[in-house]
Amino acid sequence: MRSQRGSVVLGLIVILAVLYFLILRSSMGGWGYAGYYRGATYYPSFWYFGGPRYYTGPSVRTGSVGGSSPSSRGPRSGK
Amino acid sequence: MKTEKRAVPLGVQKPGSKLETLTQIAIALIAFGSICLISALVVNFSWGKSISKSLPLQGGIVGPIQVKKDRTVYLVEVFQRVSYGQWSSVTGNVLDQDKNYLFGFGEEFWAESGRDSEGPWAESKNSYKMKMTLQKGTYYFEFESERSRNVSGNITILVHRKRGSPLPFLIAGIIALIIGVVVNEIANQTFTKMIEAIEVD
Numbered sequence: 001m002r003s004q005r006g007s008v009v010l011g012l013i014v015i016l017a018v019l020y021f022l023i024l025r026s027s028m029g030g031w032g033y034a035g036y037y038r039g040a041t042y043y044p045s046f047w048y049f050g051g052p053r054y055y056t057g058p059s060v061r062t063g064s065v066g067g068s069s070p071s072s073r074g075p076r077s078g079k
Numbered sequence: 080m081k082t083e084k085r086a087v088p089l090g091v092q093k094p095g096s097k098l099e100t101l102t103q104i105a106i107a108l109i110a111f112g113s114i115c116l117i118s119a120l121v122v123n124f125s126w127g128k129s130i131s132k133s134l135p136l137q138g139g140i141v142g143p144i145q146v147k148k149d150r151t152v153y154l155v156e157v158f159q160r161v162s163y164g165q166w167s168s169v170t171g172n173v174l175d176q177d178k179n180y181l182f183g184f185g186e187e188f189w190a191e192s193g194r195d196s197e198g199p200w201a202e203s204k205n206s207y208k209m210k211m212t213l214q215k216g217t218y219y220f221e222f223e224s225e226r227s228r229n230v231s232g233n234i235t236i237l238v239h240r241k242r243g244s245p246l247p248f249l250i251a252g253i254i255a256l257i258i259g260v261v262v263n264e265i266a267n268q269t270f271t272k273m274i275e276a277i278e279v280d
Binding site: 006008016019023024026029030031032033034036037038039041042045047048051052053054057058 | 108114118164185212246247249
């Protein structure tokens, strides 16, 4: 029983080590942000919050005097 | 007869007991979570030469920017000083080597002040940051601005290259820490004992 519990902990450590390298790989691949790779553009992930608005096409923002989202333009309510 | 269940203090558990195993699992998870959070900080460091450019009010182009490695993370910081009562909307476009549009980002800058029952107040927003992942190649960042009549500050752009994305490490680190703390609580009731000790005092 004791050795069984010891192997549970050892197994967990091995899983965490493997997980760490998978996370490292994903981190080095720039996961989570808007971007351009493999010839396509990507939206930011749900986890990237607090950044500015993201646009997928220039026509969305131009072509009208007030821009695409007139309601959000100009000063926000201060307080 | 009523028996009171007492938690065994950390470090004095019976060797090989279930509580000791749970404690070891908690320690492993908390250590893993901490390593992930430290790694998130490390990959978030900027490296290489940053690009800084001051653009006129109307905007302009920053670049060419050579991305030497696939899936490199870049941080673009945009600043513009706006006086009280004024606003400016600055949009950045990411263009490829032929100046074809890829994607864009943008935010408004503003400054407001006033007075209410608590006294005078002032709030403003004059910068934003955008992180992006780019494949190997040449890029340009084109900036455009629309603004109220009296905005006069230049647009300042800073572009930094990052080691990687901290997001995967942050997510894994926070989840591992929460699970580790819960498992430790089941095994040792650390927080319960702390609260009891505070209440006794």
